[in-house]
Amino acid sequence: MAVLTSDAIVLRTWPVHEADLIVSFFTRDYGKLRGVAKAALKSRKRFGGALEPMTVARAWFAEKPKQDLVRLDQLEILSSPMARQVDAVRLGVLSFYAEVLDEALPEHDPQETVFRLAVSVLEQTTSEQPWMPLTYFTLWMTRLMGLLPDLAHCTVCGEALRAEEVFHNAHADGLFCAVHRHSNDTLLAPDSWQSALRMLKAPVGSFAGEDWPRRRAQDLRRFSQHVLERHLERKLRSAETLARLAG
16 A cells, blocks of 8 residues: 655644544645545644644655545644634634635546645734635635626626626525615625736735735625525534634
């Protein structure tokens, strides 16, 4: 049984037996996997603090014939979310990343672009600036999953959208102009719409110097979240937690 290795992001863990853990982890080369980490709760040498969600690590594992779970032998930390200050909001944002990746990605399907997205937003997610990378991640995940509508044109008529006339609906796909909006549609703020257009053309680091309070692009995050939830056919629990924390 050959041992494979790849950079990986830890998503979730579940206890099983006395000291074992089942670990969901997203690898750069093999996609999302689930594996059994034997004696993980006792072995600091093989796993240490690498089992925290959204830890980037080098993983060693072996695939078992005709079994869904791999054998996870070791994790070596490359980047830990615990290396920076952790408050409730930042922890909530990290939990959101982990939940979306764990729920949205199919198993054994390499997604190099998604992996690079996750690593890049993790680098930018600090206690001082959690909202910008969260906005960037949520928007880009909808795009990489093929769920993001054309942001520049009305879904119904195809006409170019204009700031202050961009509408969305939690229960319908697409963006709508003032003529074809539904009665219960919500306006997407001009700054939010323009930020989305910019974010689809630039790396997350290019927004790091901007002032990004919680309320900025809040409606854009909500729009992207609703798109993801319609695809997943379930509510994202971490999004509900973040909403409570934000007040």
